[in-house]
């Protein structure tokens with residue numbers, strides 16, 4: 001469990017990026033943090049694994065303040081995938097990148113091999129095992145960054161913009177995998193601008209704006225509220241946009257899913273006949 | 274009139290065993306708004322790098338075939354010459370930022386032009402405003418959020434107003450309202466000033482309405498070209514893995530259940546209008 005209590009954070013430049021954040025991420029929760037550029041999303045999640053420490057207030061991971069525990073120790077429980085993979089990748093080959101953390105956390109021999117193979121396969125980068133991460137495309141590099149964290153199977157997984165650079169199929173795979181993680185009672189936190197991705201996963205959503213939390217709730221409630229969404233510089237999912245236009249016909253407007261949308265429209269047609 | 278023309282263009286990075294693009298022949302006309310898409314790793318960025326000469330002049334490796342940009346053979350002209358015609362927004366914005374302030378980064382390209390000071394000032398202010406970062410102008414770019422950095426990278430190409438703008442996933446870090454704004458800005462540059470736009474995108478739903486042409490790449494080659502509507506309704510594009518907008522998906526789902534809208538919509542407006550028409554009619 002991650003508890004954030006009245007968290008304020010200022011960068012050394014004096015800029016106050018977080019202005020009183022209160023938040024609890026329960027074990028097994030799937031949380032998406034969204035909101036405008038510069039709202040403080042990355043700054044907030046960097047507190048979850050101790051990369052940043054509160055200026056005032058506190059962040060507790062499983063009951064212990066991040067001030068009292070080293071990043072190295074925290075990292076075993078809280079895996080963190082950076083927004084920009086270049087901030088994370090440093091090894092000579094994709095395989096080394098994944099092996100590094102595993103060794104660091106005391107995994108050995110066969111287990112390392114098994115986990116590496118599993119992660120390479122999951123993220124479709126098997127053919128780049130021996131390649132330098134710096135000779136890969138943007139989307140491929142992001143997948144290496146994801147693989148190197150997922151490989152050690154942390155209890156809490158924080159991913160800053162996991163879908164950046166990913167094509168439709170990779171996104172779908174990632175979505176399936178996150179849902180599976182969640183079913184295994186892992187805690188998953190994603191920071192994302194990808195409204196359609198969130199609409200398909202329907203997680204708990206927090207909207208941030210200017211260092212504060214605007215609202216917190218289920219995706220289908222939050223993302224279908226045009227006023228709230230606008231305040232966070234987001235646009236509603238495409239399906240919602242369509243249903244907002246149909247509101248005068250007496251149809252619901254809190255629809256984010258294409259299957260549900262189809263059902264509602266068919267039902268509406270049937271009733272009118 | 275062709276502004277970019279490639280013929281059997283094949284390129285292999287140094288140390289790589291297979292080419293990253295292979296036998297690519299494309300023609301892009303002056304004033305086109307082109308979306309370049311295809312699975313991660315298919316060669317989009319590599320192709321973009323040939324448009325401004327980063328490939329082969331910066332990356333080295335072996336380039337075969339022909340490419341002409343604004344009448345210049347890329348192989349025979351240096352990057353800085355090509356830069357007068359082509360502006361590239363990098364996929365990773367951080368790799369494009371180096372100045373000590375946002376404003377200096379955005380003004381950099383213009384400093385080397387013959388533009389008068391006051392006009393330059395106006396151009397920089399305009400670019401900052403279009404990218405929504407006027408209030409960040411004095412900040413060091415490396416102390417900004419990811420999306421703020423991407424806005425700086427975009428502004429630094431906007432300020433140049435080059436004949437050809439190549440934008441490699443320019444909105445991947447942007448909030449959705451910011452992304453819509455940027456697409457509108459480049460659309461205006463395209464329609465009003467005739468600037469040729471080449472936009473690399475995985476998500477076609479936002480930009481499709483502005484584009485007249487979509488190029489789908491797959492495994493280093495051009496697999497398909499067509500209008501957005503042709504691509505969204507193409508079985509081949511679906512098999513390659515091109516994402517279909519939800520507005521079109523809803524159409525497909527309804528059709529499968531025996532409800533067929535009059536035309537295939539590609540935007541939410543079109544879908545909503547078609548649905549309204551049908552529901553108000555019965």
Ligand SMILES: Nc1ncnc2c1ncn2[C@@H]1O[C@H](COP(=O)(O)OP(=O)(O)OP(=O)(O)O)[C@@H](O)[C@H]1O
Nearest residue numbers: 135136137138139286293313314315316317318319
């Ligand atoms: N600097 C490099 N050296 C060697 N190979 C490279 C280099 N950059 C990219 N590649 C390889 O070339 C191929 C095409 O990469 P490119 O970056 O053009 O893909 P892309 O379509 O832009 O992908 P993405 O959508 O993930 O950004 C990939 O297989 C990649 O691994």
Ligand SMILES: Nc1ncnc2c1ncn2[C@@H]1O[C@H](COP(=O)(O)OP(=O)(O)OP(=O)(O)O)[C@@H](O)[C@H]1O
Nearest residue numbers: 011017037038039040041042043416418419420421
């Ligand atoms: N290293 C830094 N030094 C000073 N200020 C910073 C630094 N990094 C970020 N900031 C500022 O802190 C605020 C919050 O930044 P943060 O990166 O958390 O935003 P974000 O919500 O993740 O945005 P994005 O969606 O663009 O990634 C912004 O105003 C940003 O300019």
Ligand SMILES: [Mg+2]
Nearest residue numbers: 042083418419
């Ligand atoms: Mg961020």
Ligand SMILES: [Mg+2]
Nearest residue numbers: 137138318364
């Ligand atoms: Mg790319």
